[in-house]
Amino acid sequence: MKLLSNQLPLTLAALAGSVTLAVTFAAPAVAQEKQAIKAGTIITMDGAPIQNGVILMDGTRVLAVGPADQIEIPWDAEVTDAPDMVAMPGFVEAHTNSGIDRANETLDVTPFFDVQDSINPVDFYFEDCLRFGITTINVQQGNNTVIAAMGAVVKPWGMTVDAQLVMPQSGVKMSVSPKAGKSAATQAATLRQAFADLRSHLEQLVEEKRQGNDRAHREALAQGRDYEGEDAKGRAMTGKGWIVEGMELVPRVEVDEKMAPLLKVVEGRLTVYMYCGAPAQVRTALDIAKENGFLENMILVLGSGCFKAADQIAAAKVPVILDENLVFVEVDPITEEETRTFEAQVFKDKGIPFALTSRDSGMESLWYQAAMAVGQGLSREDALAAVTTVPAKLMGLENRVGVIKPGADANIVLYNGDPLSVRSQVQHVFIDGQKVYDRSNDPRLKHLFEGQRPPGTAPAQDAGSNVESSDGTGDKKDKE
Amino acid sequence: MMRPMKTLALAALLAGASDRASAQTEAKSSGASGSVYADVLYTSTGKTFENVLVTFQDGRITTITPGAKVDDQVPHGAALTAGMVDLSARVARSEASVEQTNEVEASLSVAGALDLFDPNWARLAATGVTTVLASPPDRNVVGGLSAILKTQGPTDIAERQLTGRSFLRGAMGDAPSSGNRPAWGAPNSIYNRRPTTRMGVEWEWRKAFIDAASAPDYPELEFPGADVFRAVLAGNVTLFVQAFTSIDIRTAVFLKEEMKREGFGDIQMWIDSGAEAWKDPQLLKRSNSGVVLPPFPADGYSGENSFMAWDVAKQMDELGIPFTLSAYGSFSLGSTLGDQAGRAMHGGLAFDKALAAVTLVPARVLGLEDRIGSVEVGKDADLVLWSGPPFELTSRVLAVWVSGTPVTQSSSATR
Numbered sequence: 001m002k003l004l005s006n007q008l009p010l011t012l013a014a015l016a017g018s019v020t021l022a023v024t025f026a027a028p029a030v031a032q033e034k035q036a037i038k039a040g041t042i043i044t045m046d047g048a049p050i051q052n053g054v055i056l057m058d059g060t061r062v063l064a065v066g067p068a069d070q071i072e073i074p075w076d077a078e079v080t081d082a083p084d085m086v087a088m089p090g091f092v093e094a095h096t097n098s099g100i101d102r103a104n105e106t107l108d109v110t111p112f113f114d115v116q117d118s119i120n121p122v123d124f125y126f127e128d129c130l131r132f133g134i135t136t137i138n139v140q141q142g143n144n145t146v147i148a149a150m151g152a153v154v155k156p157w158g159m160t161v162d163a164q165l166v167m168p169q170s171g172v173k174m175s176v177s178p179k180a181g182k183s184a185a186t187q188a189a190t191l192r193q194a195f196a197d198l199r200s201h202l203e204q205l206v207e208e209k210r211q212g213n214d215r216a217h218r219e220a221l222a223q224g225r226d227y228e229g230e231d232a233k234g235r236a237m238t239g240k241g242w243i244v245e246g247m248e249l250v251p252r253v254e255v256d257e258k259m260a261p262l263l264k265v266v267e268g269r270l271t272v273y274m275y276c277g278a279p280a281q282v283r284t285a286l287d288i289a290k291e292n293g294f295l296e297n298m299i300l301v302l303g304s305g306c307f308k309a310a311d312q313i314a315a316a317k318v319p320v321i322l323d324e325n326l327v328f329v330e331v332d333p334i335t336e337e338e339t340r341t342f343e344a345q346v347f348k349d350k351g352i353p354f355a356l357t358s359r360d361s362g363m364e365s366l367w368y369q370a371a372m373a374v375g376q377g378l379s380r381e382d383a384l385a386a387v388t389t390v391p392a393k394l395m396g397l398e399n400r401v402g403v404i405k406p407g408a409d410a411n412i413v414l415y416n417g418d419p420l421s422v423r424s425q426v427q428h429v430f431i432d433g434q435k436v437y438d439r440s441n442d443p444r445l446k447h448l449f450e451g452q453r454p455p456g457t458a459p460a461q462d463a464g465s466n467v468e469s470s471d472g473t474g475d476k477k478d479k480e
Numbered sequence: 481m482m483r484p485m486k487t488l489a490l491a492a493l494l495a496g497a498s499d500r501a502s503a504q505t506e507a508k509s510s511g512a513s514g515s516v517y518a519d520v521l522y523t524s525t526g527k528t529f530e531n532v533l534v535t536f537q538d539g540r541i542t543t544i545t546p547g548a549k550v551d552d553q554v555p556h557g558a559a560l561t562a563g564m565v566d567l568s569a570r571v572a573r574s575e576a577s578v579e580q581t582n583e584v585e586a587s588l589s590v591a592g593a594l595d596l597f598d599p600n601w602a603r604l605a606a607t608g609v610t611t612v613l614a615s616p617p618d619r620n621v622v623g624g625l626s627a628i629l630k631t632q633g634p635t636d637i638a639e640r641q642l643t644g645r646s647f648l649r650g651a652m653g654d655a656p657s658s659g660n661r662p663a664w665g666a667p668n669s670i671y672n673r674r675p676t677t678r679m680g681v682e683w684e685w686r687k688a689f690i691d692a693a694s695a696p697d698y699p700e701l702e703f704p705g706a707d708v709f710r711a712v713l714a715g716n717v718t719l720f721v722q723a724f725t726s727i728d729i730r731t732a733v734f735l736k737e738e739m740k741r742e743g744f745g746d747i748q749m750w751i752d753s754g755a756e757a758w759k760d761p762q763l764l765k766r767s768n769s770g771v772v773l774p775p776f777p778a779d780g781y782s783g784e785n786s787f788m789a790w791d792v793a794k795q796m797d798e799l800g801i802p803f804t805l806s807a808y809g810s811f812s813l814g815s816t817l818g819d820q821a822g823r824a825m826h827g828g829l830a831f832d833k834a835l836a837a838v839t840l841v842p843a844r845v846l847g848l849e850d851r852i853g854s855v856e857v858g859k860d861a862d863l864v865l866w867s868g869p870p871f872e873l874t875s876r877v878l879a880v881w882v883s884g885t886p887v888t889q890s891s892s893a894t895r
């Protein structure tokens with residue numbers, strides 16, 4: 001398929017032809033380009049909004065942000081002058097299964113898989129992200145799993161997964177809710193068994209080392225694993241759940257590759273995105289996390305209704321990612337009276353950090369969810385934080401994304417009004433300081449937004465009305 | 481050539497129940513009195529008042545006082561609008577609400593098949609929809625007559641129904657034929673029937689019109705409900721045809737034009753769920769038809785695989801084609817009629833046009849513009865109080881009054 005027309009064709013051509021060429025005239029040119037945005041309002045998500053502000057960027061990062069009279073724009077910077085527009089950091093999608101070809105793997109336990117092998121950079125999903133102002137996406141495997149692949153944080157821009165990557169191996173997905181064909185009990189047992197298997201594997205490795213058996217070493221060599229850096233050495237195991245004594249004898253590279261990610265989990269060095277579809281399973285999730293020492297590096301990905309377990313979640317101090325249904329509806333079977341609960345408010349009141357997620361990649365994406373949350377009573381600040389700074393912090397990227405401040409990734413979205421108003425649309429998107437989206441030059445939007453008139457069906461002149469769109473870019477006249 | 485029409489029987493059929501109804505409604509609505517205060521009142525007639533107190537008595541608006549000051553006892557919100565009107569509310573009905581053994585059932589009214597005890601009426605009212613046009617489902621070609629009713633009020637249909645224009649509701653396209661199949665061997669299902677294609681659906685329509693128009697001269701062509709078709713041809717009943725795709729809209733318009741060409745009569749037509757009305761708007765323009773736009777789909781694809789551009793409402797407005805918005809009677813978060821108006825605004829429609837498309841325009845279509853659709857002294861006290869600018873996602877409905885009676889449902893606490 002064809003991507004948006006301004007997608008660095010030079011870079012690609014160069015990459016395809018010769019690496020040297022790409023380096024000489026594409027990459028450095030991009031990296032040093034200075035950009036400045038003059039915006040009527042800048043919502044930085046780092047303090048109060050700035051009126052008549054300027055954002056200064058180099059090829060990748062924000063250099064400065066502040067009122068126009070306090071920031072000098074260098075003579076060689078390319079200036080985007082948008083006095084009527086509102087600038088915001090791009091939204092951050094805390095958890096999604098979009099952008100990958102199939103969301104679920106049939107095997108139960110696969111922490112050695114990586115969604116990078118499944119992400120399709122030219123998926124329409126990433127185009128939609130730009131269209132609706134999402135610039136950072138945590139792609140995780142689907143919920144129908146036990147222990148799933150490792151996820152990746154990507155930006156919706158780039159022709160290859162590597163170009164999209166913001167943070168590889170951003171966490172491992174697990175589910176405490178029954179995978180299809182399992183009961184809740186066998187699901188929990190399978191989860192626990194995976195960690196028990198890891199433990200006995202590590203014990204076996206230590207035992208073999210103590211007996212002078214070099215099977216693991218030979219196996220690592222046979223598999224071509226590299227003895228490099230920290231992994232070349234043994235290191236005593238840390239962890240808040242359980243530890244295996246004697247791991248200092250075992251070079252980490254000799255740990256079975258299929259289990260190595262789980263060792264990181266137990267040692268608290270890899271985030272767990274634990275899907276929990278029902279409030280009854282929250283307890284199981286917390287127990288398994290405590291038993292295996294990853295309570296502090298776990299984020300609960302909640303299904304509807306899990307606010308009922310909010311007290312347990314608050315006591316465990318675990319942050320949550322809410323699903324797309326903002327309001328949980330229960331109907332009394334006798335009186336048919338409805339009870340509606342706006343779940344985010346419950347988590348807010350209990351002091352639990354929460355992120356909102358998109359309903360779909362189009363109209364009902366993060367801006368829509370945040371606006372709805374405001375409609376339901378959440379403060380504007382909290383709603384915006386739940387789609388920017390909170391998910392950024394969950395990923396450990398709080399200094400890079402979801403915020404406009406010096407040093408942060410220059411991911412900036414310009415709107416023609418309040419980002420949460422139905423009257424506003426994304427006009428421009430900058431990612432890493434490059435303008436990657438321009439609404440006036442978005443062919444597929446013309447199809448979605450204005451339809452495409454079949455040839456010969458243009459409104460007749462006798463209709464007596466102006467069908468050109470107001471900004472003069474509309475494609476209302478047919479192309480015969 | 482025009483043929484004599486037997487309209488007397490029909491007039492009795494259409495108006496009898498509802499005349500009685502409105503008299504009783506007025507008698508019962510006394511006591512529905514109160515007041516509401518809003519920072520801004522959008523009247524739907526183009527006027528805007530600030531800091532306005534609206535009082536109502538016996539279900540009717542009695543005073544509108546801008547610049548008023550009130551105490552804390554009066555319900556207070558950021559904005560006040562007229563109650564919304566959904567012309568394609570698909571609520572409190574089931575497949576059992578339509579006769580399925582006959583493809584053409586013009587003599588039946590959906591009024592007899594609606595469940596007024598269904599709690600969904602209150603849920604719908606709590607979203608700000610106060611009047612609906614309820615129609616039979618499209619499991620056959622011509623389902624029957626639609627009914628106009630308030631979303632709250634007496635649970636007796638005779639009392640609840642409003643007297644406005646009459647609508648004969650049916651469908652073009654895929655819906656009436658889907659699932660039908662020819663019988664192989666012995667028939668074994670009621671779905672062993674025609675029509676099995678769009679062409680067959682259109683043929684049922686045309687046959688009914690031609691038979692009805694010809695029956696005065698050829699009595700053997702008379703069929704139950706033929707008088708309704710003659711009333712449609714005489715312009716006394718509006719034809720309300722579901723047609724998602726441009727090919728189905730074309731079929732409906734061509735049918736109307738054929739009836740006129742043959743001298744059978746000039747049909748007044750509204751298209752229900754015309755998702756693809758934007759594709760060939762001149763069809764609607766030249767046939768003087770209006771269109772009810774179905775709910776905006778997230779991915780652009782509406783019913784029967786039709787494609788609904790996000791700016792379709794703006795396009796209809798610019799072309800001068802009458803249109804209204806519909807949420808199909810949805811009361812779920814994010815897909816209410818107010819949310820549809822918001823989506824139309826996201827597609828470029830101005831706020832006042834969006835407001836009209838869910839209040840005054842549908843009220844006019846129903847022939848009830850002197851009773852509902854705007855906030856004016858003397859009109860029904862159908863009011864919606866909003867927490868912020870209406871139709872913005874960041875606003876919610878705070879309170880709703882139907883004929884002066886507040887909607888009481890726990891669900892109204894959220895949206």
